Amino acid sequence: MADLDAAWPRNDYSRVRYDLFHDSDVFEREQDRIFRGPVWSVLGLETEIPNPGDFRVTAVGTTPVVFNRDQSGAVHAFVNRCAHRGAELVREPYGNCKDHTCIYHAWCYTLQGDLIGVPFQRGANGRGGMPPDFDLREHGLQKLRVAVWKGVVFGTFTEATEPLPTYLGPLMIEHIGELVDRPVKILGYQRQRVFANWKLYLENVRDGYHASLLHEFNRTFGLSRLTQISGGHMDDRHRHSLLFQYAGSDDDQAARQAYARDRVQRGEYMTLKDTAIVRYVKEHPHGITTRIISVFPNAVFHQIYNCLGLRTIRPIDPGQFEIVFILFGYEDDDEAMTGHRVNQANMVGPSGLISMEDGEALELVQRATAPDRDAYGMYEMGGTGTIRNLDTRVNEVPIRGFWSYYSELMGIEPAGAVR
Ligand SMILES: [Fe+2]
Structure with a gap:
């Protein structure tokens, strides 16, 4: 681990140690304290998922995330990983579906991220299967808190994150607000590594x-x-x-x-x-x-x-x-x-x-x-x-x-x- 106590020779951040761009322990700590910490990350735009069942995959830090719209129109987001053995659940970049079914063992989740189906839960021919105390309700997808503001979808992993308007503050609300004050239409995507x-x-x-x-x-x-x-x-x-x-x-x-x-x-x-x-x-x-x-x-x-x-x-x-x-x-x-x-x-x-x-x-x-x-x-x-x-x-x-x-x-x- 980098010696982070020595990260700053000055208290005003006018010197930044190069270590911070390279160290793998720093990178892991960022995932934990920043991306899975008390911040709101942008997941995408509401207009990317206009219809019930529409979904799109994204990422928060290195964590794969999917967000979708349910039958009532509400937007949900969860970690894109089966609660069973950890397989990536949604494998298409975007699309429309009634539920999310893992390809590995066909565990099935609702658009709210709740587990509703486990094949052979009771075994076959009276043998095998899940123990009697297995409860579907305890094995849903890991859900993010979601906030939608002017068509922008934000997500956070922790209850400790302050309300989105407070997090953004007046300057962001004013200037981002000007850019998304009318319904937006997507013209295209670009990706860069x-x-x-x-x-x-x-x-x-x-x-x-x-x-x-x-x-x-x-x-x-x-x-x-x-x-x-x-x-x-x-x-x-x-x-x-x-x-x-x-x-x-x-x-x-x-x-x-x-x-x-x-x-x-x-x-x-x-x-x-x-x-x-x-x-x-x-x-x-x-x-x-x-x-x-x-x-x-x-x-x-x-x-x-x-x-x-x-x-x-x-x-x-x-x-x-x-x-x-x-x-x-x-x-x-x-x-x-x-x-x-x-x-x-x-x-x-x-x-x-x-x-x-x-x-x-x-x-x-x-x-x-x-x-x-x-x-x-x-x-x-x-x-x-x-x-x-x-x-x-x-x-x-x-x-x-x-x-x-x-x-x-x-x-x-x-x-x-x-x-
Ligand atoms: Fe530039």
């Missing part, structure tokens, strides 16, 4: 600093600029974060000078001939053109112009995780708006114009930090000490916020920890 630790992705989506430096599309056309009105805000406990920016809110000439002065060699941008891919049709009250909203521990909502999506992050082992992107629009979109969103969907996913480099950057970190796990990364952009909201994206403070809440759950906060 990244050979890096899952927390590097949680850092990445709390990092507004890299967007105009790493991403070649933004650099080439001078689109996402740190000179724009933007910021990184968090909830009171710094669990979640909102990165936002307003395109067109800065001066083109001043932006060119700023980037030239800081030796980012893109003083002369090329010009996009067809600007449809970066055009924002105003449809949300704030008029923010890009929002990356990170919900601890496993979800990201994004609005990039009119490209809307929900990403869920599924850790596999310390060195790999998967991102599942759900791209959506609204049920009342006309054909032109759907086409506009699909065109803008080219920006995200494993080959997205402004996200393809993220996976690569994370893998660079994973590889280079592996041999020297007692060394530290440094996080001082936006200042050290107090964790606070800033109206700039030249800022890594939301990452320190993430580590602060992470450490609380993991029980590894340093003495005198900044929260």
Whole structure:
């Protein structure tokens, strides 16, 4: 086990030990204290299971989970594992069924996760079978608590988790709420396997600093600029974060000078001939053109112009995780708006114009930090000490916020920890 007492040389999380991205004991503890702990994880969208009997498999951390809709319309979620001998129960990624029957010994469960059938429970020809005191009611699937908010399905493993609205807090409710305030329509899915630790992705989506430096599309056309009105805000406990920016809110000439002065060699941008891919049709009250909203521990909502999506992050082992992107629009979109969103969907996913480099950057970190796990990364952009909201994206403070809440759950906060 890594010596977690020495994880933090500073109490403000401005140094992060590389061990945290590699150690397998840390990874196991995360499953226990975070993913199966007092948090709400996003399971998916209600519209993925519109009809009674519809189901979809997902994961909470490394735990396989299935969620479905029962005959009354209620949504349930349970661990996707037979209560008998532990076989994966639902083997299709999605579908519709009347009940869930395990392929191994045909044990059968209702859409509420209750066990209703055990073949040969009473044996055959008077021999074998379950003992007389065997009670079906004691062997249902392991159920998650479920909360559905504005069509987003959340699940948690523990009764101790606070009510969902309290967990999300006003900032998340306001900004996610704007994105799902109308019935949504799924446009498609993308999946990406990244050979890096899952927390590097949680850092990445709390990092507004890299967007105009790493991403070649933004650099080439001078689109996402740190000179724009933007910021990184968090909830009171710094669990979640909102990165936002307003395109067109800065001066083109001043932006060119700023980037030239800081030796980012893109003083002369090329010009996009067809600007449809970066055009924002105003449809949300704030008029923010890009929002990356990170919900601890496993979800990201994004609005990039009119490209809307929900990403869920599924850790596999310390060195790999998967991102599942759900791209959506609204049920009342006309054909032109759907086409506009699909065109803008080219920006995200494993080959997205402004996200393809993220996976690569994370893998660079994973590889280079592996041999020297007692060394530290440094996080001082936006200042050290107090964790606070800033109206700039030249800022890594939301990452320190993430580590602060992470450490609380993991029980590894340093003495005198900044929260
Ligand atoms: Fe990025």
